[in-house]
Amino acid sequence: MTMPFLVPRAPELPAATWTSYGLTTLTALPLVARRRAPVAVLVAVMATGALYTFTVDGPGQPLPYTGLVAFYTVAELSSPPKRLGIAALTVAAVLVSVGLDGDDMRELLFSLFVFAAAYAFGRFTVTRKAYLRAVEDRARQLELTRRIEAEQAAARERARIAREMHDILSHAVSLMIVQAEAGPVAVRTAPERAEAAFDAISEAGRDAMAQLRRMLGVLRENEGAPDAPREPQPALDGLPGLVERVRGSGPAVSYEVTGDPGAPDLAVEATVYRIAQEALTNVIRHADARTVRVRLEHGPEALTLTVTDDGRGPGGGSGLGLVGIRERAAAHGGTAGTGPGPDGRGFRVRVTIPRARPPETESKAGARTRTGRTTEVGS
Incomplete structure (x- = not known):
């Protein structure tokens, strides 16, 4: 100018x-x-x-x-x-x-054109700013959605870890308590039984420590650490060892397998193992049973686990163990029934998990849990 x-x-x-x-x-x-x-x-x-x-x-x-x-x-x-x-x-x-x-007509048209262009650029700036705001809002919404999904995933993982910790510690500690209580009596009457009780306590403690190390290794931020454990999840072939450990705690435990196992599903096998572990832990802690029967049926459509005892049933527990059993079964589209055993004596846990998980399981698992398809008793 x-x-x-x-x-x-x-x-x-x-x-x-x-x-x-x-x-x-x-x-x-x-x-x-x-x-x-x-x-x-x-x-x-x-x-x-x-x-x-x-x-x-x-x-x-x-x-x-x-x-x-x-x-x-x-x-x-x-x-x-x-x-x-x-x-x-x-x-x-x-x-x-x-x-x-x-x-001058040429000057008039030129002047009108440049002022019209200034007006158009002004309106274009408004549109561009509105678009940028919309993009930023969309980015914020996506970030919020991502954060919520991450929090939900973390909550699900925390719940899963809590169930794992409950199963591992509850089972191991229950075995150790039973053996520790029987140890002093056995020392006076049958020293060889006392030695077996202490061996069982040691074995249960080592097993619990190994499983806890594996879980804590998964939680580490540096998953590539050379000392991070790489043990697999428990499977059905570990049930005989589980039964044997419980048998060493006092009750006579029988284990029966029927049907054709077919192709293994590692996730289902780990779930069935944990359910059996929790059911046997309840027997040790609350049932005061003399005999326990564990039956695993490989049917053409489903896998069924039944744990039956002749004790008095779960007593004054928190109920979290049986809730965990129900949730584990529902996560695979299955059902869990708990209640009195045959002829109204003892207690029975019966879990059925289909071989082919239905696609709507994710959406119905929560509803199945809330509708109370099982009879809940404190664990």
Whole structure:
């Protein structure tokens, strides 16, 4: 805007004076406040331009730069009624200005085009900012969704780990307590039985420690640590050893397997093992049973585990063990029934898990848990 005042001018053109330079500067100064008061700034710029045209015979400008910037800001920030009103006034001002300057049609069309372009760019800026806000909102929503899903996954994993810890510790500690209580009596009456009891305590403790190390290794942040355990999940072939450990705690435990095992499903096998472990732990802790029968049936459609004892049934436990049994079965689309044994004596846990997990299991597992398809007794 200052170039006409700095570049030497032809002798026939009017000289650039300080007055004309000052008025030209006044057309630019209001732009500082254009975003706070766009309409007032545009009016001030146009009024200063008109004052320059009518009072000072100074160098003209090839384009009304300040007016275009102010008009662009009005198009971007003003409400629709204000925009339309200012646009009409601007068109009228352009017509008057071009008419006073010689009524050149080419100059009129050019002036209208550049002001229309300024208006279009102002509206385009609004659209672009709205799009960017929408993209940012979408990104925030996706991040929130991702965070919620991560928290839900963590909660499910915590619940799974809690069940694993309950099964491991409850089983091992129950065996150790029973053997420890029987040890002092056996020392006085049958030393060889006392030695066997202490061996059983040691074995149960070592087994619990090994399984806890495996679980804690999974929880480590550095899964590639050289000392991280890599033991597999328990499977059905570990049930005889489990039964043998329980048999060493006192009750006579029988184990029977029927049917064709077929192709193994490691997740189902681990679940059945944990259910059997929890059921036997309940027998040791609460049932005061003399005999226990463990039966595993490999049917054509489902795998069924039945644990039956002749004791008094689970007593004053928290019920978490049987809840865990039910949840483990439901996670694979199965069912868990608990209640009195045959002829109303003792206690029985019966779990059935289908060989082919139905696709709707995920959505129905929670509902199956809430509808109370099992008879819950404290574990």
